[in-house]
Structures are given as C-alpha cells and as structure tokens.
Amino acid sequence: MTYTSERPPLAETSDQLRARIPGWGADLDPRDRPSVPKLQWQPDRTGAHWEFPERQPEKWPRERSIEHAFLTPVFGTSCPPRGFSGAVRKLAYRRYSEARAAHWLLLLAADRIDAWEHHLRSFATLRPDNPVTQTGFPSEFSRHGFSSRVGKKRADVKHHLLDPIIVAGPWVLAGGLVIAGIRKILGRR
Known part of the structure; x- marks a missing residue:
C-alpha cells in the first residue's frame, strides 16, 4: 500500500528477474557495493513514527x-x-x-x-498589464538588443521573426475583437 511505513513487496523475486533479464543483479554482490550496510532494511531504523501519516485537511475538493x-x-x-x-x-x-x-x-x-x-x-x-513594456520590447532599441543577435551564433535567432506574432498576436486579436464588438453595438443604434 502506498504511503505506509512498511516495505513494499517485490513484484518478482531476484531469481525470476535474473532469469528474465540478462545481467540483472550484477551489482547485488555486497563486496562490490560499499553502501550495503546503509541499504539493509531495518524496521526499527526507518525513522517513521507513524503507521500511516497524518492527513492534511482538505478545505475544498482538490483535483x-x-x-x-x-x-x-x-x-x-x-x-x-x-x-x-x-x-x-x-x-x-x-x-x-x-x-x-x-x-x-x-x-x-x-x-x-x-x-x-x-x-x-x-x-x-x-495598473493594468502593459504588453509593450512588460515583454521587454523597448530594450531592443536601448540596450543593444538587435546588435547582440546580428552575426552571433545564438540559438534563439531562428525564432525572432515569430516572437512578435506570438507575443503581440493575441493582444492584437483581442483588441480587434473589442473594436468589432463596439462597432456592432454602435451599428445597432
């Protein structure tokens, strides 16, 4: 069972796994593994002071x-x-x-x-969002933005032509929809 202090059962024994998977268990020899004493299952040394952990209260239905x-x-x-x-x-x-x-x-x-x-x-x-300043567009002209890309072998140069479309496109589309809605409302009057 999940979330308990008990050791989970193995789905298959070591012999079954060794027979099914070539080379399985190559590192099981304790002489090859300096950390073997730490990896031994010791029920009194797990550090768990509970059988099942205390549950956090659910204030609203969680996904x-x-x-x-x-x-x-x-x-x-x-x-x-x-x-x-x-x-x-x-x-x-x-x-x-x-x-x-x-x-x-x-x-x-x-x-x-x-x-x-x-x-x-x-x-x-x-203070509404300002897509022009918050995307860093003005720094392209004041902080050597364009010149830092020209002639350089930067990985992000390939998508620079698409960046304005991806960033500004939804804002332009939303603005166009608002203007079209306003025109439609005013046209009915």
Whole structure:
C-alpha cells in the first residue's frame, strides 16, 4: 500500500528477474557495493513514527488523478483552481488518466486560459498589464538588443521573426475583437 511505513513487496523475486533479464543483479554482490550496510532494511531504523501519516485537511475538493484512490497525505494549496481555467483543470483530472495526452493538453490549455484571465483581471486594477513594456520590447532599441543577435551564433535567432506574432498576436486579436464588438453595438443604434 502506498504511503505506509512498511516495505513494499517485490513484484518478482531476484531469481525470476535474473532469469528474465540478462545481467540483472550484477551489482547485488555486497563486496562490490560499499553502501550495503546503509541499504539493509531495518524496521526499527526507518525513522517513521507513524503507521500511516497524518492527513492534511482538505478545505475544498482538490483535483486528484483517477489512478489514485485518495489524495496524498500532504498536497499544495497555494493556487486553488478558480474560474474557467479551474473548470478545465478539474475536467482534465476528472475525465482523463495522467497517461493520456488529453489530460496534459487540457492542463496546458488551462494555464493559457489562466494567463488570459489574469490579463483581463488586470484591466480592473489601477495598473493594468502593459504588453509593450512588460515583454521587454523597448530594450531592443536601448540596450543593444538587435546588435547582440546580428552575426552571433545564438540559438534563439531562428525564432525572432515569430516572437512578435506570438507575443503581440493575441493582444492584437483581442483588441480587434473589442473594436468589432463596439462597432456592432454602435451599428445597432
């Protein structure tokens, strides 16, 4: 059983593994291993003072992989899932195994959605996000940005033409959608 102080049982014996895998156990001879005394299983020396560790209280339903029967005894609580990105994360954990690409792709999508939620939330504050200055664009002209790449064998030179599209593209698209929405609203009046 997971998360106990007991030694986990071996799936196969050493003889079975040696018969199935050529060269298995080549380092099992204690004369070849200086750390053997430290690796001996000593039930009184495990350091565990519990049979099963004390569980951290769950303040809200946490996302848990469908492969596991329960949450680990200790888990992170710094970033609780919220908003649409939280719903996407919960879907990834509730529906798909961690072995499926869909699980991880949904988590990546949730991260992107979370970034946009924070960008939109920043507009409600006194200091909204500024994509021009926060991406370091002005330093390209004031800190030898362009000249540090010309004639140099830098690995990041290959994607420099795509960087403005990747960074500014979503902002331009969002601005275009806002302008189109405003025109549509004003056109109805």
